Each structure stands twice: as C-alpha cells, then as structure tokens.
Amino acid sequence: MTDPAVIEISGLVKTFGAFRALDGLDLAVAPGEVHGFLGPNGAGKSTTIRILLGLLRKDAGTVRLLGGDPWTDAAALHRRLAYVPGDVSLWPNLSGGEIVDLLIRMRGADPRTSRRDEMVERFGLDTTKKGRAYSKGNRQKVALVAAFATDPELLLLDEPTSGLDPLMEKEFNDCVAEHTGRGSTVLLSSHILSEVERLADRVTIIREGRVVETGTLRDLRHLHRSKVVAMVSGPAPDLSPLPGVYDAAVVTGDGGTQVTCSVEPEALGEVLKALGDAGIESLTSTPPSLEELFLDAYRGEQDVPR
Amino acid sequence: MSTLTGTGLLVRLDLRRDRILAPVWIAVLLMMTIASAAATPSLYKTQAELVRAADAINSSPAIVALYGPILDPTSKGEVAMTKMTVLYALFAAVFFVVVVRRHTRVEEESGRTELVGGTAVGRDAPLAAAILSALVWAVVLAVLVALGNIASGLDSVGSIAFGLMWLGVALVAIGIGAVTAQVAASARTCASWAAAILGLLYVLRAAGDTGPTWLSWCSPFGWNTQLRAWSGPRWWLLLAYVAVAAALVAAAIVLRARRDLGSGLIAARPGPAYGSARLDGALALVVKLHATPLVLWTLALAVMGVLFGAITPTLNDFLDTVAAQQMLDKLGGALIAAILSVIAILIGYFASTVFSHASRDEAEGRAELVLATATSRTRWAGAYAALGLAGVVWLLAVTGVGLWIGYAVADGPGIGNLVVAALAWAPAVWVVAALGLLSLALRPSLAALVWVWPAIFFVFTTVAELFEAPGWLLGISPYRHVPQLPADSWSWPAELGLTAVAAVVLVAAWWRFQRRDLG
Numbered sequence: 001m002t003d004p005a006v007i008e009i010s011g012l013v014k015t016f017g018a019f020r021a022l023d024g025l026d027l028a029v030a031p032g033e034v035h036g037f038l039g040p041n042g043a044g045k046s047t048t049i050r051i052l053l054g055l056l057r058k059d060a061g062t063v064r065l066l067g068g069d070p071w072t073d074a075a076a077l078h079r080r081l082a083y084v085p086g087d088v089s090l091w092p093n094l095s096g097g098e099i100v101d102l103l104i105r106m107r108g109a110d111p112r113t114s115r116r117d118e119m120v121e122r123f124g125l126d127t128t129k130k131g132r133a134y135s136k137g138n139r140q141k142v143a144l145v146a147a148f149a150t151d152p153e154l155l156l157l158d159e160p161t162s163g164l165d166p167l168m169e170k171e172f173n174d175c176v177a178e179h180t181g182r183g184s185t186v187l188l189s190s191h192i193l194s195e196v197e198r199l200a201d202r203v204t205i206i207r208e209g210r211v212v213e214t215g216t217l218r219d220l221r222h223l224h225r226s227k228v229v230a231m232v233s234g235p236a237p238d239l240s241p242l243p244g245v246y247d248a249a250v251v252t253g254d255g256g257t258q259v260t261c262s263v264e265p266e267a268l269g270e271v272l273k274a275l276g277d278a279g280i281e282s283l284t285s286t287p288p289s290l291e292e293l294f295l296d297a298y299r300g301e302q303d304v305p306r
Numbered sequence: 307m308s309t310l311t312g313t314g315l316l317v318r319l320d321l322r323r324d325r326i327l328a329p330v331w332i333a334v335l336l337m338m339t340i341a342s343a344a345a346t347p348s349l350y351k352t353q354a355e356l357v358r359a360a361d362a363i364n365s366s367p368a369i370v371a372l373y374g375p376i377l378d379p380t381s382k383g384e385v386a387m388t389k390m391t392v393l394y395a396l397f398a399a400v401f402f403v404v405v406v407r408r409h410t411r412v413e414e415e416s417g418r419t420e421l422v423g424g425t426a427v428g429r430d431a432p433l434a435a436a437i438l439s440a441l442v443w444a445v446v447l448a449v450l451v452a453l454g455n456i457a458s459g460l461d462s463v464g465s466i467a468f469g470l471m472w473l474g475v476a477l478v479a480i481g482i483g484a485v486t487a488q489v490a491a492s493a494r495t496c497a498s499w500a501a502a503i504l505g506l507l508y509v510l511r512a513a514g515d516t517g518p519t520w521l522s523w524c525s526p527f528g529w530n531t532q533l534r535a536w537s538g539p540r541w542w543l544l545l546a547y548v549a550v551a552a553a554l555v556a557a558a559i560v561l562r563a564r565r566d567l568g569s570g571l572i573a574a575r576p577g578p579a580y581g582s583a584r585l586d587g588a589l590a591l592v593v594k595l596h597a598t599p600l601v602l603w604t605l606a607l608a609v610m611g612v613l614f615g616a617i618t619p620t621l622n623d624f625l626d627t628v629a630a631q632q633m634l635d636k637l638g639g640a641l642i643a644a645i646l647s648v649i650a651i652l653i654g655y656f657a658s659t660v661f662s663h664a665s666r667d668e669a670e671g672r673a674e675l676v677l678a679t680a681t682s683r684t685r686w687a688g689a690y691a692a693l694g695l696a697g698v699v700w701l702l703a704v705t706g707v708g709l710w711i712g713y714a715v716a717d718g719p720g721i722g723n724l725v726v727a728a729l730a731w732a733p734a735v736w737v738v739a740a741l742g743l744l745s746l747a748l749r750p751s752l753a754a755l756v757w758v759w760p761a762i763f764f765v766f767t768t769v770a771e772l773f774e775a776p777g778w779l780l781g782i783s784p785y786r787h788v789p790q791l792p793a794d795s796w797s798w799p800a801e802l803g804l805t806a807v808a809a810v811v812l813v814a815a816w817w818r819f820q821r822r823d824l825g
Contacts, residue, residue, distance in 0.1 A: 050674075050824075050825070053674075053677070053678050054677070055674060055677060055678075055823070055824040055825060056823045056824065056825075057821070057822075057823055074677070074682065074683075075680050075681060075682035075685075076680070078677075078678060078679050078680045078681075079680040081678075082678075083675075083678035085671060085674060085675065085678075087671060088671070088675070089670040089671035089672050089675070090672070091591075091595060091672060092415070092492060092494065093492070093494065093595070094577065094594070094595075095576070095577025095578055095579070095581075096577075097577070097578055097579040097580050097581060098577060098578060098580070098581035098582075098585060099581070100581070101580060101581030101585070102581050102585050102586070102591060103675065103679060105581070105583075105585070105586040105587070106586070106587060106588075106676065106679035106680060106681050107679045107680055108680050111580075111581070127579040127580070128576040128577055128578065128579050129576065129577070130574055130576075130577050132415060132492060132574075133574060143675070156678075
C-alpha cells in the first residue's frame with residue numbers, strides 16, 4: 001500500500017460501563033477498495049462505524065479517517081463521505097423525497113445536479129410517501145438513494161441491505177461496483193457473506209471487539225483447510241498421521257472407497273501423493289467459502305477453554 | 307378466539323409500562339390537592355374570611371375563567387378546591403389522554419402492536435387494554451384524592467363526590483383519547499386533536515362561567531363546578547360523565563373495526579416528491595418539523611390572551627368610585643400579572659416539546675443520519691435550542707399582544723405595555739428551558755426531565771407559598787424572580803440575572819454535548 005489509507009485504526013478501545021465493546025481493534029482500508037467488515041451481532045461493527053462518524057468517542061487507540069480526526073473534524077470530513085445505517089429511522093411527517101434531498105443538501109451537494117432521480121428510479125422508491133408509512137426495506141432505500149446519488153470519496157455502509165429484496169440487492173451491488181469504478185472506497189459491514197464475497201477486495205473479521213482475521217479473500221483461504229473428497233480403487237491410505245490433515249475418514253460402499261479429509265494447503269501435496277498411490281478415481285477439493293472462514297474464526301475461540 | 311383475547315395480559319403490560327409515569331403524575335395531583343386542602347384552615351380562620359375570599363374569587367372574571375366560580379361561598383371544601391375543581395382536573399384529563407394514546411397509536415407506529423398482534427391476542431385487545439389500564443389509574447387517582455381530602459379535614463361526603471367527579475373527568479378523557487386514536491392519521495395528529503378538544507372544552511366552560519351559563523353545561527369541565535360536590539351534590543350529574551364516556555368508547559370500538567392497523571380513518575396525504583431548496587440544513591429542518599405545532603400554539607395563545615385581556619376590565623361594573631377606580635387599576639394589573647404567570651409556565655412547555663423531539667431524534671437514530679452529514683453537533687443541537695428559546699419569546703409576545711388587544715377592546719383603563727409585561731417572563735422561562743437542555747446534554751436517559759423542570763418549579767412555588775416557606779427557599783424557583791408586570795415595575799437586575807443564569811446553563815449544556823457519546 002503506497003497510498004495513504006482512507007481508514008486507519010489501531011488499538012481502538014471503546015467501553016460502555018464495564019462492557020468492552022472494542023478491545024484493541026485494528027483496521028486499515030486502502031483507497032479504492034471495497035473492504036468487507038464482518039462479525040456476529042455485538043462484535044463491535046456498528047460501534048466502530050459510529051466512532052468513524054464521530055458519534056462515539058474512543059477511549060484509547062488512534063483513528064484516522066480520510067486523513068483527519070473523525071472526532072474533531074467530523075463535519076468537514078462528512079462532506080466527503082456518505083453513511084447508510086443498518087436500521088434507518090425517518091422523520092414521520094416528511095416525505096421520502098424531502099428526506100433524500102435534505103440529506104444530499106446537508107452533505108453540501110445539490111440534489112438537482114446529482115444522480116438522485118436515476119437512483120430513485122433504480123431502487124423503485126415512491127418518494128411521495130411520508131416517513132412513517134415506509135416499510136423497513138423502503139426506509140433503507142431512502143438512505144441508499146441519498147448515499148449513491150452523489151460521489152463521496154468514502155461510503156460507510158452498516159448492513160445496508162437488511163430488509164431489501166433480492167432484486168434490490170442486485171441493484172445495490174451494481175451501485176457499489178459503479179462507485180468503486182469511479183474511485184470511491186467502501187467499508188461494508190455485513191452478515192451476508194455471499195454479498196461480501198462478491199463485492200469485497202479485502203475483509204476483516206472481528207469478534208468481541210477484536211480482529212480475528214484480516215486480508216484479501218485469497219490470503220484468508222490460504223490460511224485455511226480445503227475439504228478433499230476422493231474415490232480410490234485400491235485400499236484406502238491412512239491419512240491421519242500426516243501433518244496438516246484433519247478429520248480423515250474412510251467410507252466403503254457399493255461405488256468403492258471414499259476418503260474425506262480437511263487439509264491445510266501445505267499438506268495437499270502429501271495427501272495427493274498418498275491418494276495417487278491408492279489409485280484415484282475421482283477427486284474434489286473445495287476451497288473454503290467465506291461462510292466457513294467465518295465459522296472457523298468463531299469456533300476457534302469457543303474451542304479454547306476460558 | 308375472540309377479538310378480545312389477551313386483554314388481561316395486555317392490561318398488565320400497559321400498567322407495568324406506566325409504572326413510573328402514572329404514579330408520578332398521580333402523586334403530583336394528589337400532593338397539590340392535599341396541600342390546598344390542608345392550607346385552607348390557616349388561610350381562612352373565620353367563616354367571614356372564607357366568604358370574603360370566595361366573593362373575591364367570584365367578583366374576578368379572570369379568576370372565574372381560570373378556576374370556575376364558587377357556587378357556595380360558605381363551603382370550606384369548595385373554596386379549598388378552587389384550583390383543583392377545573393384547572394387540575396384538566397391536568398388529570400391530559401394524563402388519561404396520554405395513557406390511551408401511548409398504548410394505542412404510539413404502539414402501532416412503533417410496530418410493537420404488530421409484534422403483539424402476531425401472538426394469540428385479539429384485534430380489539432390493545433384498545434380494550436389501553437382503556438382498562440387507564441381506568442385502573444383513574445380509580446386509583448379518584449380514591450386517593452377523596453381519601454386525601456378527608457384526611458386533610460374536609461367534609462367526607464364532599465370529598466367522595468369530588469373524587470367521583472375527577473373519576474368522571476378521567477372517563478371522558480379516556481373516551482376522547484380512544485376516539486382520536488381511531489380517527490387521526492398519525493399518533494402525532496392524535497395528540498394535537500385530543501389537546502385541541504380538551505382545550506376547547508376548557509374554553510367553553512371559561513366562557514360559560516363568565517358569560518351565558520348554558521355554555522358551561524356543554525363542557526364536562528363545567529359539570530365539575532355544577533356538581534356542587536361540597537354542598538348538596540347533584541349526584542345525578544355523575545351519570546352525564548359516564549354516558550358521554552360510554553358513547554365515546556363505543557364510538558371508538560366501532561371506528562376501530564373500520565380502520566387498518568397503523569392508519570387512522572382519515573388517510574395520511576402523500577407528501578411532495580422533491581424537497582424544497584430551502585429545506586437545506588438543521589435549522590430549516592427543525593423549523594419545518596415544528597411549523598404546525600408553532601402555529602397551533604400561536605393561535606391558542608392569541609385567543610387565550612384576547613379572552614383574558616377582555617375579561618379583566620369588566621371589574622368596572624362592580625366598582626364605580628374614583629378611589630375604587632385607582633384600586634382597580636392596580637388590581638387589574640395584578641390580575642394580568644397572575645394570568646401571565648400561569649401562561650408563561652405553560653409556554654415553557656413549548657420549549658419542552660421541541661427539546662423532547664431532539665431527544666427522540668437521538669434515541670431513534672435520526673440524529674445519527676443528520677450528524678453523519680456535514681452538520682456539526684453544535685449546529686444540530688443549536689437548531690433545536692434556538693427554536694425552543696426563540697419560540698417561547700414569540701409565544702410570550704403573542705400572548706402580550708392578545709392581552710393588550712382584548713384589554714383595549716373592553717375599554718380597560720391605562721395599564722402599561724402588556725407586551726413588555728409578557729416578555730418579562732422570557733428570561734425565567736429560558737432558565738427552565740436551559741435546564742431541560744442541560745439534562746439532555748448530560749445523558750439521553752434524563753430526557754424526561756425536559757417535562758419535569760417547569761412542573762417542579764411551578765409545584766414548588768405553589769406548595770412553598772401555601773406553607774409560607776422562607777424567602778430564600780422560594781427563591782430557588784426562577785419564576786419567583788420575575789417582576790410582576792404590569793402591577794410591579796420592570797427590574798433590570800432580575801431580568802439580566804436570570805438571563806445570565808440561563809446563559810451559564812446553556813454553555814454548560816453545550817460544553818457537555820460536545821463531549822458525550824450519541825445515541
């Protein structure tokens with residue numbers, strides 16, 4: 001990374017009373033990337049984003065946003081970003097159109113010269129409804145239209161598609177792609193792994209206020225075991241003693257002998273050699289999905305007795 | 307499954323959710339009642355003094371308009387309950403409307419009714435539970451008020467009649483709340499309509515008590531006086547409250563079946579597809595959100611001002627000598643001052659509504675939406691503070707102009723500048739409003755104090771005066787330091803002092819708000 005980071009967080013701590021919501025969190029987001037920010041409920045994703053927005057005050061650590069301090073330079077920095085919260089609350093007696101235009105104007109842009117109408121069209125938003133009459137998905141659309149209508153340097157999206165139907169999710173994915181195409185940076189917090197997998201260049205997985213994993217999807221896969229399933233013609237080799245092989249199992253049935261195991265990338269060569277000696281009839285090796293990385297990251301901690 | 311299944315469970319839920327609001331509200335009303343009842347013997351030591359006090363009340367149309375007349379000047383109970391019979395009955399009525407609305411339309415808009423409706427709960431259960439839980443509080447209030455009056459040495463039969471009369475007002479208020487909750491397009495309009503109806507009924511009674519009596523008979527608040535709780539009660543009049551309440555509740559039940567969850571019988575109109583170019587920042591937003599309430603407040607206060615202004619000089623009819631005329635000038639001034647003192651505290655609640663809107667914006671995430679734009683905290687909070695503080699000045703000025711017009715139309719003698727007299731209250735109202743802002747700035751969980759501060763100082767002043775508390779204790783209330791124009795003269799030290807206190811509290815609030823977590 002030669003460019004200065006858009007978001008640079010290190011050792012961030014935030015406590016609410018006795019509860020440590022963030023406990024030494026590190027996060028770096030480079031310009032132009034879509035950074036997936038993953039974690040279970042209560043992991044500290046929203047807290048992190050709210051600190052980046054200057055809504056919450058950090059207790060320790062350093063936070064830089066677009067080269068500034070998100071707490072002291074909040075208003076100036078917010079001209080350069082757009083934020084979509086996970087649970088959008090609207091003014092009950094203002095229409096959706098009024099709210100969209102207000103939010104755009106408050107970021108210092110002019111809705112008349114923005115892509116506002118195009119976005120309203122694409123997301124199929126009825127802008128004449130009053131805030132109180134919108135469903136959750138439609139409230140989300142109001143915030144998304146306001147965010148995507150202009151060209152902010154940074155999009156902070158906190159579970160932005162919760163409540164959207166699949167068609168709208170596709171529209172959302174296209175919008176994110178278009179924005180990064182124009183050079184925007186995106187921090188996308190989500191539960192929906194397939195969405196992050198499709199959009200994100202790099203991901204950070206957090207849990208209990210700490211980073212569990214961070215890197216490109218390729219990096220993370222590299223660190224994890226592939227699942228190998230093979231049918232062999234000869235006697236099944238005993239894979240369990242090999243270093244880096246886990247959960248080896250053999251099932252003998254009508255079709256032949258099936259060998260399954262989880263393999264660390266370094267041990268793949270040894271495993272293939274052993275299987276080859278037994279005569280491979282078919283072989284599948286599946287790289288872990290983000291889903292599995294996600295579960296791994298959590299399981300890892302729960303397995304350790306505390 | 308009947309449409310009422312689950313009502314019992316919901317009644318318990320509603321009662322539990324009101325476990326702080328209701329006891330506090332009831333306690334305040336009860337305290338005021340007992341304080342008034344207990345103070346009476348020391349205020350009027352002889353029967354002659356009592357009659358003289360009652361006559362003084364009856365001879366002042368302004369006081370009659372505010373509190374209702376004393377039908378039996380020899381009745382200790384009736385004189386003791388002057389303020390409670392009508393004015394505090396109004397405060398009680400407001401509470402019951404709040405409770406019903408809170409458990410019906412507010413719940414629907416928050417989506418919680420949907421959550422409940424998905425369980426084994428009948429369609430009509432939420433409305434029935436809201437009415438029943440309000441009824442429970444009404445009975446508690448009535449019993450406590452009756453017992454409190456008996457304990458304070460008032461006539462037992464009268465005390466019971468008085469308690470039942472408050473119960474009657476509560477029933478009607480519950481009915482009004484239930485009907486407006488079905489008709490209004492949103493929880494917000496439901497609140498304004500219910501408030502407008504209560505206000506109208508109150509003004510109707512005020513007009514009847516000072517003019518044609520039949521008007522008083524058109525308002526449940528008028529029945530409060532006409533029930534004659536303290537001397538030969540007209541028990542049959544209690545049936546009138548019950549009949550009206552039953553009709554209202556029945557109407558609400560019928561209307562309930564004709565509307566969808568979350569929407570009133572009157573459909574919400576669609577809004578504009580585009581925002582106005584003038585709606586471009588925090589201040590414009592806050593002004594827009596409060597435009598309708600501000601207009602309603604302005605109209606209500608203008609009408610009230612003209613009404614009270616016009617009533618004051620009619621004292622002329624009673625006194626006709628030069629000496630009396632001079633006395634009247636002073637008395638008229640004192641009356642205007644007394645009216646202003648009540649209206650000013652009421653106006654303080656405009657600021658409370660504005661600030662409580664800010665706290666709801668914060669709690670529900672709309673503040674987050676605004677503060678994630680180029681709007682700074684100072685700008686956002688400042689917009690609310692500015693509207694609240696400037697709004698009360700505007701409303702005081704409107705009241706002053708109204709009083710002056712009414713007074714001039716009724717040919718009152720020279721009385722001084724009533725607009726200045728009204729504006730003299732601004733610094734004291736600012737202090738109370740600033741305390742509300744400071745509470746919000748300290749912690750979001752203290753938001754309810756925004757409503758409590760004006761009441762605390764009002765109750766404190768009233769109770770402390772009744773018990774003849776020492777001056778330094780009375781001095782805690784900012785209202786106490788306001789020069790009673792037009793009876794007294796303008797006082798720069800008091801006005802500047804109060805303004806300075808307000809400024810200090812505001813700066814403290816700003817300082818704190820810059821530093822705290824949001825949401």
